Amino acid sequence: MWWTDLLLYFFPELCLVCGKRLSRAGSILCLKCEYNLPKPDFGNLDNSPVNQTFWGRVPVEKSTSLFRFEKGSPYQVLLHELKYHGNQAAGLYLGRLLGQELLHSSLSGCDILVPVPLHNKRQKKRGYNQSELIARGVSEITGIPVIPDLLTRTVHQTSQTSLGRYERYQNIKGNFSVSSRAPDVNGMKILLIDDVLTTGSTLEACSWTLLNYFNCRIYIATLSLA
Ligand SMILES: [Zn+2]
Structure with missing residues (x-):
């Protein structure tokens, strides 16, 4: 306002x-x-609603989110600042908070952090990739290195908000590829980082892209769970 x-x-x-x-x-x-901060109390990460999002879709070892995203919540402003108002400090700060949560979980044993990439066009327009900022914040706390260009987004996707979960995945599944400059990450535990988890289609597509290319294990952490 x-x-x-x-x-x-x-x-x-x-x-x-x-x-x-x-x-x-x-x-x-x-x-x-x-x-x-409305942190979800997942207790055992194995049965968390974040984990359940991927059941039967893609083998994700463990996953978690920092806070719940509820419409009308005063915390909604955080994601708006990060995505639409150019507030890069918000990404780093929230990433550090996420990193602190991860320190107490098995996700802190991951080898690399891989932010969900934006298409070049969108990244140029926004000036940064919010998921990469979050990953940098996580890295500051956990010491796990960020590999920002392991994945690339090959298709510039328009809004998917009107689509259901299945349609979203069909729409997005071919949109990512392993970058030609990618290091060898065979045998590694990869922690994918994104801002919001809604249907999980984007993270599912990223996970399959990595699993089809490398012999690796996939973990997921997002700032918020919608
Ligand atoms: Zn306050």
Whole structure:
């Protein structure tokens, strides 16, 4: 909204969710909003709803998300900032939070982080790939290296929001390929990183692209679960 933009212009160090002044440099949330982030309590990762998304579709070892994305939630602003308002600091910051969650799980044993790529055209327009920023934040905390160009997106996809899960996957399954500059990642545990998990079609397509090319194991972490 215009007034939040105006406030941020004059007082850039404000919590994105509640608008309070921030005391910590490089953060985008105050301590209270960070603490109240709607984190899903998955307990055992094996049965998490994130894991269940991929059951019967693609062999994903384990997967998790940092927070739940609910319509009308004040936390919705985080993804908007990251994807549409050029707020790259939000990607790094949320990536670090995701990294802290991963430290306490078996996903911290992965060998490399691979962000879901954007098509060149879209990345040029946006100026960055939000999933790569998240991966960089995760890497800062976990020490796992990021390989941003392992996968490339070969087809420029228009919006898929009107399609169901099956149609989305049919639409997107041929859109990724292993980059010609890709290092040999045979035998590795690959942690795919994306911003939002909705139907899982994009991550399914990325997973199959890697599994068909390499002898590897796939893990998944996203910022939010829609
Ligand atoms: Zn706050």
